[in-house]
Amino acid sequence: xxxxxxxxxxxxxxxxxxxxxxxxxxxxxxxxxxxxxxxxxxxxxxxxxxxxxxxxxxxxxxxxxxxxxxxxxxxxxxxxxxxxxxxxxxxxxxxxxxxxxxxxxxxxxxxxxxxxxxxxxxxxxxxxxxxxxxxxxxxxxxxxxxxxxxxxxxxxxxxxxxxxxxxxxxxxxxxxxxxxxxxxxxxxxxxxxxxxxxxxxxxxxxxxxxxxxxxxxxxxxxxxxxxxxxxxxxxxxxxxxxxxxxxxxxxxxxxxxxxxxxxxxxxxxxxxxxxxxxxxxxxxxxxxxxxxxxxxxxxxxxxxxxxxxxxxxxxxxxxxxxxxxxxxxxxxxxxxxxxxxxxx
Amino acid sequence: xxxxxxxxxxxxxxxxxxxxxxxxxxxxxxxxxxxxxxxxxxxxxxxxxxxxxxxxxxxxxxxxxxxxxxxxxxxxxxxxxxxxxxxxxxxxxxxxxxxxxxxxxxxxxxxxxxxxxxxxxxxxxxxxxxxxxxxxxxxxxxxxxxxxxxxxxxxxxxxxxxxxxxxxxxxxxxxxxxxxxxxxxxxxxxxxxxxxxxxxxxxxxxxxxxxxxxxxxxxxxxxxxxxxxxxxxxxxxxxxxxxxxxxxxxxxxxxxxxxxxxxxxxxxxxxxxxxxxxxxxxxxxxxxxxxxxxxxxxxxxxxxxxxxxxxxxxxxxxxxxxxxxxxxxxxxxxxxxxxxxxxxxxxxxxxxxxxxxxxxxxxxxxxxxxxxxxxxxxxxxxxxxxxxxxxxxxxxxxxxxx
Numbered sequence: 103x104x105x106x107x108x109x110x111x112x113x114x115x116x117x118x119x120x121x122x123x124x125x126x127x128x129x130x131x132x133x134x135x136x137x138x139x140x141x142x143x144x145x146x147x148x149x150x151x152x153x154x155x156x157x158x159x160x161x162x163x164x165x166x167x168x169x170x171x172x173x174x175x176x177x178x179x180x181x182x183x184x185x186x187x188x189x190x191x192x193x194x195x196x197x198x199x200x201x202x203x204x205x206x207x208x209x210x211x212x213x214x215x216x217x218x219x220x221x222x223x224x225x226x227x228x229x230x231x232x233x234x235x236x237x238x239x240x241x242x243x244x245x246x247x248x249x250x251x252x253x254x255x256x257x258x259x260x261x262x263x264x265x266x267x268x269x270x271x272x273x274x275x276x277x278x279x280x281x282x283x284x285x286x287x288x289x290x291x292x293x294x295x296x297x298x299x300x301x302x303x304x305x306x307x308x309x310x311x312x313x314x315x316x317x318x319x320x321x322x323x324x325x326x327x328x329x330x331x332x333x334x335x336x337x338x339x340x341x342x343x344x345x346x347x348x349x350x351x352x353x354x355x356x357x358x359x360x361x362x363x364x365x366x367x368x369x370x371x372x373x374x375x376x377x378x379x380x381x382x383x384x385x386x387x388x389x390x391x392x393x394x395x396x397x398x399x400x401x402x403x404x405x406x407x408x409x410x411x412x413x414x415x416x417x418x419x420x421x422x423x424x425x426x427x428x429x430x431x432x433x434x435x436x437x438x439x440x441x442x443x444x445x446x
Numbered sequence: 447x448x449x450x451x452x453x454x455x456x457x458x459x460x461x462x463x464x465x466x467x468x469x470x471x472x473x474x475x476x477x478x479x480x481x482x483x484x485x486x487x488x489x490x491x492x493x494x495x496x497x498x499x500x501x502x503x504x505x506x507x508x509x510x511x512x513x514x515x516x517x518x519x520x521x522x523x524x525x526x527x528x529x530x531x532x533x534x535x536x537x538x539x540x541x542x543x544x545x546x547x548x549x550x551x552x553x554x555x556x557x558x559x560x561x562x563x564x565x566x567x568x569x570x571x572x573x574x575x576x577x578x579x580x581x582x583x584x585x586x587x588x589x590x591x592x593x594x595x596x597x598x599x600x601x602x603x604x605x606x607x608x609x610x611x612x613x614x615x616x617x618x619x620x621x622x623x624x625x626x627x628x629x630x631x632x633x634x635x636x637x638x639x640x641x642x643x644x645x646x647x648x649x650x651x652x653x654x655x656x657x658x659x660x661x662x663x664x665x666x667x668x669x670x671x672x673x674x675x676x677x678x679x680x681x682x683x684x685x686x687x688x689x690x691x692x693x694x695x696x697x698x699x700x701x702x703x704x705x706x707x708x709x710x711x712x713x714x715x716x717x718x719x720x721x722x723x724x725x726x727x728x729x730x731x732x733x734x735x736x737x738x739x740x741x742x743x744x745x746x747x748x749x750x751x752x753x754x755x756x757x758x759x760x761x762x763x764x765x766x767x768x769x770x771x772x773x774x775x776x777x778x779x780x781x782x783x784x785x786x787x788x789x790x791x792x793x794x795x796x797x798x799x800x801x802x803x804x805x806x807x808x809x810x811x812x813x814x815x816x817x818x819x820x821x822x823x824x825x826x827x828x829x830x831x832x833x834x835x836x837x838x839x840x841x842x843x844x845x846x847x848x
Contacts, residue, residue: 200811220811222811252702254704259804260805265523268522268524272534280523280525282795282801282805284795288599288602297625
């Protein structure tokens with residue numbers, strides 16, 4: 103998704119050194135979780151896309167992914183502020199996670215088989231179902247991707263988009279000229295100046311980018327999606343306990359929405375007689391004790407950041423500037439794909 | 447600086463410390479404090495081993511297999527421009543080669559243009575005309591005191607501000623200038639490439655021959671016999687290749703769909719990088735040239751004028767040859783920086799070596815291997831540049847000694 107300027111060599115060097123030095127004391131149980139507890143802080147790699155992740159006027163990070171980072175801090179430390187967000191470009195973020203610079207990436211990483219096996223990452227649950235889109239100038243009169251035969255297309259390096267667009271044009275036996283740009287601002291400028299006919303990127307990113315252009319109405323996001331982009335939290339392989347904490351923190355927000363538990367009414371649900379809700383909120387302490395987490399972790403998450411739907415609506419929902427509909431990101435009970443395994 | 451290029455690498459041994467015999471040589475080699483040296487060596491080796499073990503275990507933990515096998519796998523990304531043919535689906539090795547070719551192309555062209563521009567600026571800086579020397583001095587100060595990255599963004603933004611392909615300028619018939627680049631007529635691509643290569647080679651051989659003959663006519667020593675022979679040997683096959691290929695057809699760039707197609711296009715990114723690197727390096731070279739010229743004693747100028755040489759000839763025949771003694775070694779280091787600075791291309795979206803290797807690392811996860819490749823290739827390029835500088839310098843010194 104989004105990113106910063108050219109410090110790739112540094113990042114790459116840091117990766118080499120990091121592999122060598124940073125994780126010297128490789129403890130047996132969970133090196134990442136041990137390090138987080140010792141540090142008293144979770145280090146999260148994010149991007150910069152208002153709605154998903156961006157610092158507000160007071161410098162505090164806000165956004166959809168940021169809220170999941172805060173939820174994690176609640177699970178681990180019972181404090182939504184014991185988390186540090188750092189912007190990292192798509193090109194730098196993967197090596198940075200590998201080298202231990204971050205404990206987790208909440209920067210809109212797409213889950214792929216290559217990243218799982220070849221890059222050594224593990225992934226949490228899908229928090230946002232996205233697809234690759236194309237943002238084009240309206241005056242070109244383009245209505246579908248196939249119309250772009252012979253076009254010049256801007257791509258951001260380090261994203262799955264770089265591969266998807268090449269696949270799409272190979273599949274359709276059409277030609278395009280890529281201009282691969284790392285820096286986000288330069289990437290957007292290339293479209294505004296007319297250097298490229300279209301930009302390709304995760305559709306959600308493009309929708310946000312469009313609102314930031316000088317004349318948003320001159321550009322249109324094509325309805326077609328070239329790929330599946332399930333955006334997930336990414337962690338290093340080799341720390342199962344940390345991965346499970348990530349998994350169940352996300353699931354807790356989803357399950358809360360399914361139960362109808364919100365930030366506002368969570369205290370009333372403490373009096374519920376439903377055994378499932380009692381277990382979920384930690385009124386019945388047996389579950390939490392069995393798994394070695396604070397029995398009330400789900401209660402505390404909802405209290406601090408709200409349920410999945412609230413996180414969505416607050417940051418990127420229809421009433422925000424970004425204005426996304428839930429679409430695929432609706433609960434499974436309402437026709438979407440968002441689903442939590444049972445809490446028992 | 448001077449010595450580094452004039453002298454060769456020698457093992458430095460203080461002459462009066464040399465001890466005779468095999469034992470003496472060993473003692474020299476070990477040095478004055480053998481125990482301390484040994485401890486330092488063991489310590490360094492220990493740290494190295496520790497880092498290496500940690501690296502190996504961590505790679506194993508992440509499930510990464512080190513090695514260069516990925517170079518043969520298919521790279522599924524597209525590259526915007528490259529002097530060699532590449533398409534998504536070719537191997538990573540070929541993609542990296544395309545990136546390397548881009549880096550070499552922009553660096554070589556940059557070195558050549560920066561040298562020419564730098565010499566002109568350096569000479570102009572010394573002009574008696576205050577307007578000219580003042581303007582050049584101001585230009586040099588601006589260029590030398592702003593970051594190169596900023597300059598690249600400036601050139602890139604300037605070139606992107608050109609009109610779109612549909613409103614392209616046509617300064618000459620068949621030439622189109624737009625924000626997609628500078629397109630000019632070129633040989634059509636269908637099967638004529640051996641002909642183009644052959645014709646280029648034949649042309650180069652002819653030029654080389656001409657130069658050799660001219661030198662033979664002028665110079666006292668009949669040099670360049672081998673070069674003449676090579677030139678003649680190349681000429682035949684080159685002409686055959688030129689005739690064997692498809693007939694040469696000149697293709698005019700034309701607006702087709704979104705872009706200008708046909709002919710050869712110089713992209714704005716390539717142009718911005720080339721202009722940026724050239725301008726940036728030329729400022730440094732201009733100062734080197736100015737320093738070199740100033741190092742030539744005034745008496746040389748006066749003597750040359752006294753024998754009645756016109757000003758341009760004074761410069762060309764008397765002053766510059768002497769100034770080169772100072773200029774050439776420093777010039778080589780300007781070329782080195784230019785070559786390495788070309789890696790800033792990523793910032794403006796030119797697919798150079800670093801850009802392709804970064805993408806490769808990102809997709810394959812073979813970060814260590816790609817960094818190793820990057821270091822190896824830049825080292826090779828830099829060594830080639832300094833060898834070129836050294837060779838030129840030595841050739842010049844030899845001629846001077848003649």
